[in-house]
Amino acid sequence: xxxxxxxxxxxxxLENDYAWSEQQxxxxxxxxxxxxxxxxxxxxxxxxxxxxxxxxxxxxxxxNGGQNADTFLESVIPSTNxxxxxxxxxxxxxxxxxxxxxxxYYNADLFVITDGCTSEIVGDDIEEIANDYAGTGTKVxxxxxPGFKGNNLWGHSQxxxxxxxxxxxxAEEAAAIPKNPKQVNVFGVVPFYDTFWVATLEKxxxxxRDIGFEPNIFYGRDKGLAAVDxxxxxxxxxxxxxxxxxxVVRKLEQKYETPFFHYPAVPVGPSETNRFIRxxxxxxxxxxxxxxxxxxxxxxRYYYYLNHFLRWIYTCRVQPREFFxxxxxxxALSLTRYLVNDLGFIPRRIFINEDVxxxxxxxxxxxxxxxxxxxxxxxxxxxxxxxxxxxxYVKRSDTSFRKTVILGTTWDELTAKTRRIPFVPVSAPYGxxxxxxxxxxxxxxxxxxxxDIFNDAAAKxxxxxx
Amino acid sequence: xxxxxxxxxxQTREQRLGSITGYDGSLEDLTAQGCAGCLKNKSRDxxxxxxxxxxxxxxxxxxLEGVVVVDHAPIGCAxxxxxxxxxxxxxxxxxxxxFPEHAKVVSSGINEPDTIFGAIDKLKKTxxxxxxxHHPREIYVTTSCTSAVIGEDVYSxxxxxxxxxxxxxxxxxxxxxxxxxxxxxxxxxxHAVSKVRFGEKKERKNTINYLGFAPAGRExxxxxxxxxxxxxxxxxxxxxxxxxxRATQSVASWGQCSSxxxxxxxxxxxxxxxxxxxxxLPYGGIGFERFLRDLGKLIGKEDTAEEIIAEEKAxxxxxxxxxRAKLDGKKALIALGSGFAFEYTRVLGELxxxxxxxxxxxxxxxxxxxxLENEIAxxxxxxxxxxxxxxxINDAQEMETNLLIKHYKxxxxxxxxxxxxxxxxxxxxxxMDSEIGFVVMGYRGLVEFGTTLAxxxxxxxxxxxxxxxxxxxxxxxYENLKPFSFYREEAI
Numbered sequence: 001x002x003x004x005x006x007x008x009x010x011x012x013x014l015e016n017d018y019a020w021s022e023q024q025x026x027x028x029x030x031x032x033x034x035x036x037x038x039x040x041x042x043x044x045x046x047x048x049x050x051x052x053x054x055x056x057x058x059x060x061x062x063x064n065g066g067q068n069a070d071t072f073l074e075s076v077i078p079s080t081n082x083x084x085x086x087x088x089x090x091x092x093x094x095x096x097x098x099x100x101x102x103x104x105y106y107n108a109d110l111f112v113i114t115d116g117c118t119s120e121i122v123g124d125d126i127e128e129i130a131n132d133y134a135g136t137g138t139k140v141x142x143x144x145x146p147g148f149k150g151n152n153l154w155g156h157s158q159x160x161x162x163x164x165x166x167x168x169x170x171a172e173e174a175a176a177i178p179k180n181p182k183q184v185n186v187f188g189v190v191p192f193y194d195t196f197w198v199a200t201l202e203k204x205x206x207x208x209r210d211i212g213f214e215p216n217i218f219y220g221r222d223k224g225l226a227a228v229d230x231x232x233x234x235x236x237x238x239x240x241x242x243x244x245x246x247x248v249v250r251k252l253e254q255k256y257e258t259p260f261f262h263y264p265a266v267p268v269g270p271s272e273t274n275r276f277i278r279x280x281x282x283x284x285x286x287x288x289x290x291x292x293x294x295x296x297x298x299x300x301r302y303y304y305y306l307n308h309f310l311r312w313i314y315t316c317r318v319q320p321r322e323f324f325x326x327x328x329x330x331x332a333l334s335l336t337r338y339l340v341n342d343l344g345f346i347p348r349r350i351f352i353n354e355d356v357x358x359x360x361x362x363x364x365x366x367x368x369x370x371x372x373x374x375x376x377x378x379x380x381x382x383x384x385x386x387x388x389x390x391x392x393y394v395k396r397s398d399t400s401f402r403k404t405v406i407l408g409t410t411w412d413e414l415t416a417k418t419r420r421i422p423f424v425p426v427s428a429p430y431g432x433x434x435x436x437x438x439x440x441x442x443x444x445x446x447x448x449x450x451x452d453i454f455n456d457a458a459a460k461x462x463x464x465x466x
Numbered sequence: 467x468x469x470x471x472x473x474x475x476x477q478t479r480e481q482r483l484g485s486i487t488g489y490d491g492s493l494e495d496l497t498a499q500g501c502a503g504c505l506k507n508k509s510r511d512x513x514x515x516x517x518x519x520x521x522x523x524x525x526x527x528x529x530l531e532g533v534v535v536v537d538h539a540p541i542g543c544a545x546x547x548x549x550x551x552x553x554x555x556x557x558x559x560x561x562x563x564x565f566p567e568h569a570k571v572v573s574s575g576i577n578e579p580d581t582i583f584g585a586i587d588k589l590k591k592t593x594x595x596x597x598x599x600h601h602p603r604e605i606y607v608t609t610s611c612t613s614a615v616i617g618e619d620v621y622s623x624x625x626x627x628x629x630x631x632x633x634x635x636x637x638x639x640x641x642x643x644x645x646x647x648x649x650x651x652x653x654x655x656x657h658a659v660s661k662v663r664f665g666e667k668k669e670r671k672n673t674i675n676y677l678g679f680a681p682a683g684r685e686x687x688x689x690x691x692x693x694x695x696x697x698x699x700x701x702x703x704x705x706x707x708x709x710x711x712r713a714t715q716s717v718a719s720w721g722q723c724s725s726x727x728x729x730x731x732x733x734x735x736x737x738x739x740x741x742x743x744x745x746x747l748p749y750g751g752i753g754f755e756r757f758l759r760d761l762g763k764l765i766g767k768e769d770t771a772e773e774i775i776a777e778e779k780a781x782x783x784x785x786x787x788x789x790r791a792k793l794d795g796k797k798a799l800i801a802l803g804s805g806f807a808f809e810y811t812r813v814l815g816e817l818x819x820x821x822x823x824x825x826x827x828x829x830x831x832x833x834x835x836x837x838l839e840n841e842i843a844x845x846x847x848x849x850x851x852x853x854x855x856x857x858x859i860n861d862a863q864e865m866e867t868n869l870l871i872k873h874y875k876x877x878x879x880x881x882x883x884x885x886x887x888x889x890x891x892x893x894x895x896x897x898m899d900s901e902i903g904f905v906v907m908g909y910r911g912l913v914e915f916g917t918t919l920a921x922x923x924x925x926x927x928x929x930x931x932x933x934x935x936x937x938x939x940x941x942x943x944y945e946n947l948k949p950f951s952f953y954r955e956e957a958i
Contacts, residue, residue, distance in 0.1 A: 020592040021541060022572040022599075028542020041939075049611050049642040050861070051518020058546025068888070071939050075864040075885035079515040083643050087615055094511075101512040101952075105865070105944035117540055117612040118643055121581060147540035148577050148612060385541070385575070392599065410552060411568055418565040429548045 023387035023411040025328075025353050025428060027056035029145040031152025031193065032159040033077070034060050036112045037069040038191030040224035043077070043108035047095045047126060048116025048145075050081035060152060063410065064428040065195045065435025070221075071108075078102045082118050092124045099129055103138050109225045110167065112159065113142040120146035130166075141166040151355055151385075153244055156190050160248045163228065164255065171255050174232035181235035182214040184284075185258075187249055188241030189266065191219040194330065195430040199439035200266060204240070207442060211277055211294055212286050232256045236284065240266055242329040242367055243360040264367045266330055269338035269446025270299045271372070302443040306450075313454060318403060320422050320457045322346040326390035326408035327427040328354050333367055335407055335426060336379075338446055341372045348397075348404065350381045351390035391415055403462065405453055422457035424449070469657075469733050469834055474621050475639035476657035476729065478519075478650040480507075485804075485830045487646045490858040490950045493808060493824065497845040500831025512952040516861045517884075518642030522651030524608050525550040526726075527638060527658065528569035529679075529703030532603035534596050535571045535638075538589050538620055539610030544571045554703045557680060572596040581616050586623060593627045593635065603707065604634045606658055614641045634662040646861055647828045649725035649804065656729035663710035667738055671715040673697045674761075675740065676904075677730055678722030680704075683904035690758075690774055690908075694767055701730065714738040717765055720747065720757070722903045723805020724833055724842065732834035742835055745846045747805075750813035750915075751779065751786070752851070754908035782909040786817075789916035794818035796923065799876040801825040801867050801886040806902055808844040810880055811855050813906070817916050822874045823856045825867055827884070858950065864889060869949040871895060878923060894933015896922050 030052050033044040046053060053074055061067040061074070068074060078101070080086070080094050099113060111133075113126045130142035143162040145155045169177070186204065191197045201217050208215040216234060218227045237249045237260040249260035261283045267273040274295045281291040313319060323345050325332045329352045339345035356364065361383050369376045382389065387409070394406065394415055405422045406412050410431035416423030425431050426440070440449040467482055479485035488508030489496060499505040520539070524547055528535045537544045551569035574592040576585050593605060605627070609620050621637050628635040640654030674696045676684075681700040691698045699713050713719070719734050720743040721727020734740035741764055746756035755775050762771025796819045800810055807826035814821050833842055847853040860866045862884035871879060871890055879890040879897035890897035898918065900906070906915050938945060 019575045019577070019588065020572055020595060021575055022570065022596070023568065024541065024545045024548065024571075024573065026541065027545040028540050030542060031545075046515060049518055050516035050646065051521045051642045051648065052542075053515040054517045055521055055542055055545045058549045060545075063546070063549040063552060073864075073885055073888055075514065075862070075888070076868075076939075077515045079513060081513050081516055081646065082611075083646065087643065097511050098513070105512070105940055107939055107941055117581075118615050121612070121615050146578075147542045148581055151541060388572075388599070409548075411548060414555060414566055414568055432549065432552045 019385065021386040021388070023391065024059055025387040025409055025411065026151040026153065026355065027059045028147030029150050029152065029155035029158065030114065030116055030147060031056045031060050032143065032145050032155025032157075033112070033114055034069070034152070034192035035156045035159045035190070037072065037074075038197075038219035039228065040222070041071050041107065041109040042112060042225070043072050043102065043106050043110070044112045044114050045099055045102050046077055046079040046114050046116070047091060047119045047124060048079065048082055048114070049118060050079065052116050053077055053079065056152065059429045060192045063430075063432050064192065065430040066433060067192055067435065072106065082116065087118060087122055090122060090124055091119055092129070095124065095126065096129050096132070099140065103133075103140075109139065111138070111140045112162070113140060114145045117146045117148050120144055139167065152193055153190065153354060156193070156244070157247055160245070161251065164248070164251055167228070168231060174256050177232050179235060180214065180233050182212070183216050183230065183234040184208060184213045185216045185231055185234040185237045185252075186240065187237055187245040188239050188330070189219075190244055193428050194328070195426075195428055195435050196439040196441065199437040200441040202437070203439060203441045203445070207277075211281065211291050213284070232258070234258050236261055238263070238280070242333050242364045243356060244330065246360075264364070265334040265337050266441060268334050268440045268442070268449060269342040270302045270443055271341040272334070272337045273442050274299065298443045302447065305447055309451075317458070318462065320345070320405040320453060320462065321403040322348045323405040323407060324348050324351070324390060324394060325426075326351040326353060326387070326406070326412055328352070329356055329364055331407075331427045332381075333364065335440070335449065336368060337371060338449065340376075342446060343450060345405075346375070347379050349390070349393065350379065351393075352381065352383050353385065353387045353390070355385035356383050387411055394419075405457070420460045420462070422453060422460050422462055424452045424456060467834055468736055469729065471657065471661050471733065471737075474637060476650070476653040478645035479647045479653065479828070479830060480645060482834065483830045483832055485647055485828055486859055487828050487861040488859060488953060489829065492854055493811070493844065493857045494848050494854045496829060496857055497848045500829070501841070501845055503831070505829075505831045508953045510863070510952040511954050512865070514863055514865050516646070516863070517648040519640040519645050519648050519651030519654060520608060520610055520642045521546060522648050523638045523640030523654035524571060526652060526655035527606045527608070528571050529554050530659065531704055531706045533570070534600050534602040534605050535569075536589070536593050536596055536605060536607045537571060537573045537610065538576065538585070538607055538613045538618065539573060540576045540612055541573050543610050544573050547571045554680065557682060557704070570596075570600050570602065576610070576612050581612065584616065584618060585613070586618060589618070589620065589623050590627065593623070593631075597631050597633075602633070604636070604662055605631070606636050606638050608654075609637065609639045609641055611641050611643045614643070636662050648861075649828060652726045653729045656733070659710065660730060660733045663707055664714050664733065664738070665711050668715050670717065671712070673699050673712060673716040675699045675701055675713045675716045675719035675731075675734065676721070677701050677719060677727035678903045679726065680903065683907075686910055687904045687907055693774060694761065694765065694770055696765070714740065716740050718743050718761060720744070721805075723747070723803060723809075724830060725803055725805040725828070727805075728830075728833045735835055742840065744833060744835065745841050745843055747809055747843050748907045749809045750816045750906075750912045751909045752812060752816060753809065754778070778909045782913050785913045786909065786916065789913065789920055790818045792920045793916065793923070795820065796877040797822050797874070799823050799825075799871060799874050799879050801879065801881040801884070802827070802900065803882065804828045804830060806882070806900070808847060808853070810900060812847055812851065812853055813912065813915065814880070815853070816912060817919070821855050822876055823858070823870055825858050825860055825870065827860065827862055829859045863952070865944070866949065866952060869947055869951070872945070873949050878919070891929050892932055892936050894929050894936065896926050896929050898922050
């Protein structure tokens with residue numbers, strides 16, 4: 001590769017010069033359909049190639065912790081399976097018939113017509129077909145998702161924006177909906193792409209409820225359009241990510257005058273969870289004393305369980321100490337804060353490989369500098385679309401004498417295995433395993449991550465004192 | 467038809483073979499129409515997602531040793547390759563190394579401006595950078611729906627890069643929009659790799675080629691071929707350049723299934739006189755006996771073949787009898803790839819199971835060989851064994867298969883890879899994905915498969931509980947449809 005790896009500068013954006021990528025850790029825009037599928041009884045109808053769903057499925061679902069959609073398993077998603085003849089004659093009429101049949105066959109509350117690269121290039125009009133259903137009582141919206149326009153995070157944004165623009169009430173209609181100051185809409189956790197989304201959202205919901213809020217989450221079990229319908233009523237929106245969904249909460253601020261509270265990391269471990277609770281309590285002006293009581297209880301609990309395996313860690317072992325992360329912005333920031341602030345680890349190099357838009361990068365870098373550690377200002381963060389860059393860097397790095405850990409995706413697993421470096425998957429594609437209800441969120445999540453790191457270190461033979 | 471490797475790309479299966487994805491009737495009628503050259507495809511108004519040729523061209527190429535695949539496509543088109551790479555790297559590897567590495571698939575990342583101004587320079591840069599990063603022995607450039615629709619001249623870049631880098635650089639054209647049959651992607655892979663890896667015709671050697679996804683289970687079959695004096699060469703994931711070069715000297719080839727394997731087997735037969743054993747695949751006891759007799763005759767070792775057959779049959783006779791006692795009279799529905807659906811129809815019969823309906827994901831009425839007495843396996847079974855079954859063809863159309871499950875209410879469903887199993891399980895019907903390749907070869911394979919099946923049916927509590935909770939996400943209108951309601955009026 002023409003890039004000299006040692007020349008990679010912190011914060012450098014490699015996107016323009018190095019647009020190609022390997023080891024795909026994102027899907028194309030069509031990955032946005034997983035955001036629709038995460039909302040119960042919402043059905044995407046695809047106007048794209050026969051394999052488009054399968055191609056996003058690998059990185060976002062099946063090889064990402066063995067996930068699949070719930071209400072409508074992926075295999076029954078209607079699709080025109082766009083073909084050569086459609087390039088010549090257009091596929092719009094085939095799509096019209098497909099949508100009509102889908103409305104007859106599926107018990108869906110909302111149908112989301114999506115397109116892809118080829119149908120977009122030939123100019124099929126999906127909006128016109130969605131408009132056929134205006135005023136019919138059947139809710140049909142449309143979202144253009146050509147893969148050449150962006151990755152699954154762009155697609156996720158398109159889907160949420162379409163729901164806000166086409167499904168939710170207008171600002172005038174919403175004016176009559178009374179605001180509930182305790183209701184908090186949760187944004188920032190991207191379903192499916194964030195491998196831990198199911199459990200993270202469930203735990204977050206519990207935490208917010210415990211400290212006096214009424215969380216409103218749209219993705220996952222028992223939510224559906226009833227939760228989506230409540231969006232305009234929220235007292236404020238919580239944006240829990242470094243950058244994803246920032247466009248969405250801004251749009252909602254404009255449309256419904258709902259303010260938003262931005263906390264850039266999904267809290268992992270006691271320091272960050274405490275900080276999050278204090279910050280959101282202060283923002284909302286809710287009961288600080290109750291929040292402190294909650295923090296005290298949870299922190300004590302964390303250290304009780306940590307003490308329960310302290311001897312295992314500190315007897316005849318050398319601990320892992322430095323880490324590489326090759327992951328999404330959310331996981332990179334969230335895990336770095338825990339590893340540095342609570343576990344006393346040292347970040348070696350952080351690769352964020354989800355093609356973060358340039359205008360978000362400096363702010364994310366500032367979030368990384370916001371650490372309880374003297375070396376925070378020098379932390380090396382690389383923004384790239386190329387998932388293989390970190391792998392190249394690790395392969396060329398001298399890790400002898402160092403107690404290194406890699407946190408990444410299953411793409412990083414073989415390099416770690418070959419070099420006997422402890423490894424923990426933390427993001428898509430997580431691996432060909434069942435992730436189930438695992439999450440590193442919160443107090444318990446910190447302990448779970450700690451256990452995973454130390455267990456793999458032990459399994460790889462690191463640090464057993466002779 | 468004769469395969470012409472001087473062509474830039476392989477034709478699709480629809481074009482070459484008259485293959486179809488829409489049919490309902492019976493196996494007997496299907497093969498009769500196919501043999502007579504009058505088989506028509508039925509198309510559907512209502513369809514669900516399927517799979518694409520592009521995906522399968524890449525996963526086959528990227529599994530080869532020493533290869534980088536450059537995908538000239540938007541980023542997502544290679545998004546599922548990790549699944550294949552993980553599967554491949556779970557295979558045993560020699561402790562002395564080399565260590566396994568993940569598939570090297572580099573996406574040129576076609577973006578919106580590229581769709582207007584073209585992305586040829588970007589492709590060149592991607593190929594150069596990929597070469598510099600990995601120093602592969604070969605580079606394969608796959609084309610995509612988008613590169614095709616915007617009219618990229620990828621082949622010119624391939625020629626230029628071949629010259630510049632001094633290594634084989636080849637195109638594999640498996641655009642998803644060109645074929646309804648994802649197996650066309652296997653052909654794109656086969657066409658490209660045949661051009662690069664098969665060299666001059668050399669003297670015959672005592673080797674036999676196996677084409678398939680993976681060499682898993684070869685330890686079970688190596689001894690059989692050794693007794694016949696043949697060394698097995700696996701042109702599967704992990705195959706080296708040398709494996710391919712040696713394959714041209716073999717006495718025969720066969721494949722895990724006609725879908726994945728027939729193109730390369732046909733190239734080897736047509737250009738290197740390596741006999742393609744396509745009519746009798748060695749699955750189950752019947753398949754094994756016919757395959758071994760064909761092979762024994764070909765190499766003049768009929769007696770050894772008969773000895774092996776007798777020994778294998780005797781070795782597993784008791785276990786097979788036990789399995790038959792457990793499985794006799796059970797009713798099965800099959801939904802499998804074209805090359806396997808009717809194989810398993812026969813194999814289940816050997817275990818006493820009645821197959822009530824077989825869905826194949828596509829159907830090839832002929833294969834590429836130009837040797838007309840060498841018929842496709844399904845047609846042979848109809849002629850030789852009077853095998854027949856209610857049959858339909860759909861490209862993993864699970865809404866259609868689901869209607870068949872409801873209609874037939876089988877004791878179990880046998881499938882692989884496209885979620886039919888999930889729909890059956892949710893509705894309380896035991897179901898499993900099936901093995902392919904060496905693992906299910908011969909009498910040993912029959913016992914392995916039959917044992918798994920018997921275990922599936924021995925305690926069905928898991929599916930029973932699932933079925934009790936099942937709530938259909940579909941309307942009554944759908945649930946009351948007759949199977950095959952999605953066809954368009956006219957056949958095209």
